[in-house]
Amino acid sequence: xxxxxxxxxxxxVFKGAPVELKCNYSYSGSPELFWYVQYSRQRLQLxxxxxxxxxxxxxxxxxxxxxxSFHLKKxxxxxxxxxxxxxxxxxxxxxxxxxxxxGTRLTINP
Amino acid sequence: xxxxxxxxxxRVLKTGQSMxxxxxxxxxxxxxxxxxxxxxxxxxxxxxSVGEGTTAKGEVPDGYNVSRLKKQNFLLGLxxxxxxxxxxxxxxxxxxxxxxxxxxxEGSRLTVL
Numbered sequence: 189x190x191x192x193x194x195x196x197x198x199x200x201v202f203k204g205a206p207v208e209l210k211c212n213y214s215y216s217g218s219p220e221l222f223w224y225v226q227y228s229r230q231r232l233q234l235x236x237x238x239x240x241x242x243x244x245x246x247x248x249x250x251x252x253x254x255x256x257s258f259h260l261k262k263x264x265x266x267x268x269x270x271x272x273x274x275x276x277x278x279x280x281x282x283x284x285x286x287x288x289x290x291g292t293r294l295t296i297n298p
Numbered sequence: 299x300x301x302x303x304x305x306x307x308x309r310v311l312k313t314g315q316s317m318x319x320x321x322x323x324x325x326x327x328x329x330x331x332x333x334x335x336x337x338x339x340x341x342x343x344x345x346x347s348v349g350e351g352t353t354a355k356g357e358v359p360d361g362y363n364v365s366r367l368k369k370q371n372f373l374l375g376l377x378x379x380x381x382x383x384x385x386x387x388x389x390x391x392x393x394x395x396x397x398x399x400x401x402x403x404e405g406s407r408l409t410v411l
Contacts, residue, residue: 197338224400232341232388232402274341278397284329284348285356286397290340 190215192277192289200295201265209260209292211249211275219277221251221258222286226272235260235273245269270296300324304389304403311379311410319374319406321389327401328394330372331356332364334385335405341388347372348394379410 191214201207213219223235236244238251238258249260258275275289302323311317321330331346333356343356347366361383363375372391376383386407390400 194340220398231404232390232400234399237398283397284354285331285343285346286400287343287357288333288341290338 190219190277190279190287192275192287194273194275194289194292196292197290198293198295200297202297203267204264207260207262207265207269207294207296209273209275209294211258211260211289213256213258213275213277215256215277215279217279219251219279220283221249222276222278223247223249223258223260224274224276224288226274227268228271232274265296267296267298270294302389302391302401302403304387304406306406307404308407309409311376311408313380313410315379316375316377317379317408318376319387319389319408321372321374321391321403323370323372323389323391323401325391325393325401326369327391328369329392329397330366331390331392331400332362332372332374333388333390334358335388336385344374344387376408379408381410384408384410 193212221238225235226232247262274291276286332344333341342358345364347353350369365373389403
């Protein structure tokens with residue numbers, strides 16, 4: 189079974205501080221992991237995917253298969269990073285659906 | 299370019315009433331999804347479709363029915379609404395070949411009294 193766990197419902201940090209949003213997964217095969225973000229009054233949208241190995245808006249995430257984790261990190265938080273963040277998982281090779289975690293609401297304090 | 303459009307955006311129902319949420323996408327995507335979003339529960343998949351005329355159950359399908367008669371539309375029906383179905387419903391679509399990026403609608407907030 190596929191499962192995604194985001195242990196923190198709420199996370200609050202000060203502007204300029206480092207941010208780490210935790211994501212752990214359970215999947216028997218080779219997963220593909222994603223981070224989605226929902227800013228206030230905007231649609232849920234893809235932030236980044238592990239397979240692209242890219243940095244988006246200063247965020248990075250590394251897939252750690254040994255720890256079954258895909259934590260989202262940013263070295264210096266900005267106020268515009270305040271949003272709801274969801275980690276999601278799909279199987280590789282033609283997977284038809286995404287399983288989402290419970291979400292973490294990130295608040296950046298000025 | 300509208301992307302994914304959901305109607306209605308808000309609705310209040312009484313227990314036992316029925317209603318249909320409509321999702322329309324103009325990106326010619328094969329895959330379409332209905333999720334519900336609840337505090338502390340995240341996004342949970344209700345039903346999905348991998349093509350016109352096909353549907354499949356997701357994680358929480360009970361109490362809902364869906365239809366995909368046209369490729370661009372995916373309907374979510376509640377035959378007899380219950381307070382437990384109070385939620386925000388999101389429709390999403392994705393091109394074929396394995397889900398990669400989901401394109402979401404703005405959401406529909408449903409309250410069942």
